[in-house]
Amino acid sequence: MSEPVHADGHHDADSGMDEGRRDFLFMATGAMAAVGTAAAVWPFLSNLRPAADTLALASTEVNVASVGEGQSITVVWRGKPTFIRHRTSKEITEAQSVNLGDLPDPQADSERVKAGDAKWLVIVGVCTHLGCIPLGQKTGDAKGDYDGWFCPCHGSHYDTSGRIRKGPAPANLAVPPYEFVSENIIKIG
């Protein structure tokens, strides 16, 4: 038998219109395959994200009434150690008198504490370099060259506002979202 012939007399094999149709079908199939693959891969990638119960642990309330001046406590928020420090007036003055131009990550102390509560510093105690816990919470710990915290892993020095002053860390210790629920209760997260 001969090749199929269309009503307009063109053969399939040398029809320009059919070439275009074939290209279109080919690309449309490819596009559908790509979309389908992406749709199939997405749940598996998204599956690796923090689960709902992990996200549910996102806030912590702390009573700081017993933390005296010059003392620090470490609480756990989202599995991370969070430092709450009752700063001395000397530490507050040190933190406020720094020339912002000298800081690797310039930020005024007033932006890192609540107005009127400058004595309370709340920071995430995770070094912004590679995630170690800086020393400085316990009496006798190395506090670094700036009287704040010192990370033993790769030698980052933080000041009394938790700002990076020296070493490989690129950013200040993070201030978590928090608020004073009452005079002595801090809600973090």
Add this chain to the structure above:
Amino acid sequence: MSSPEFSNPIVRWIEYRLPVFSMLHHEMHEYPTPRNLNYMWNFGSLAGFMLVVMIVSGIVLSMNYTAHVDYAFASVERIMRDVDYGWLVRYIHMNGASFFFIVVYIHIFRGLYYGSYKAPRELLWILGVVILLLMMATAFMGYVLPWGQMSFWGATVITNLFSAIPLIGENIVTWLWGGFTVDNPTLNRFFSLHFLLPFVIAGVVILHIAALHQHGSNNPLGIDIKNKGDTLPFHPYYTVKDLFGVGLLLTIFMAVVSYAPNYMGHPDNYVEANPLVTPAHIVPEWYFLPFYAILRAVPDKLGGVIAMFAAIAVLFVLPWLDRSPIRSAKFRPVYFVLFWVLLADCILLGFCGANPAEGIWVVLSRIGTVYYFAHFIILLPLLSLYERPIDLPLSISNPSPSGSNA
């Protein structure tokens, strides 16, 4: 290739349906191997042997291990104390990782010295670098599983490397962790991947061997096989030589497992993970130390991470950086020196990585890092242009100089 005639009727029955015996005959008996291979050529088969040791001991360990933050540490201690020969299997697995890396690093430096990465073996080399990367990922995740202090903080520091990526870094790290810190979801997925990756390695090893058998082994002279007189059948000559190597490796390996099983470990890892206290001095396992030194040598977070990954990435393009047509360092007087300097540089970086990043160690690790990259990116390309090689021999079986350089 000639198909062998098999006399055993069962072998013939199988061979007719699944040509596995002729394949074995072809790859083992007919496969021509240079007759001048020295003991440095043992380390490929030794690496394969260590992979088998790791998979077998790992599967047995997994039958008593619990991947949960509350039970992992205790389950490993139970393996050590209560499970029959658990201590032996765990010490084999633990030290096996170190020996796997010892063998593979010697294998890699053998390739560097004898120019085994050059045409037509570039893909063979690249597959080898892929295996190295997979091994590093597997070893890192395996080290997390006992859930000791070094496990936890090693996992924290290494996963935090990805936070150096601009803009999306923090999100990637949270995604890797499955939480806001290294925690139970992290331990679970690391266990799963640690179980999977060795089989991926085995798959790439098959490709590595397929690429090897395409053009056969390089040899200490680095010249191509010219005739049958240059070769020996792989079996029995090299199977026996490889077995002798396995015996020697096992002797040393079992001596360490028996008498110094914790020599290459860290005492801190026998302290259960505490997410609130970082040990004063954290260091990775010895096989990561040179890369760790490169990471710390760069005084910038993102820069350090890029340099560390680049230290391995540069190996992928090595066949195109070293354009000299001469393979073996025996006939390259300047490359011979540079090879030993590079080896010394890598050992120096290892010591830098083991020491705190202070004082002289910072200076040394910076010098070492600059030299490491200079070796590959500057010295090797220049050498290809200016080095005058020594005359190559006529052939493997005829050592008289050919009077030509290629």
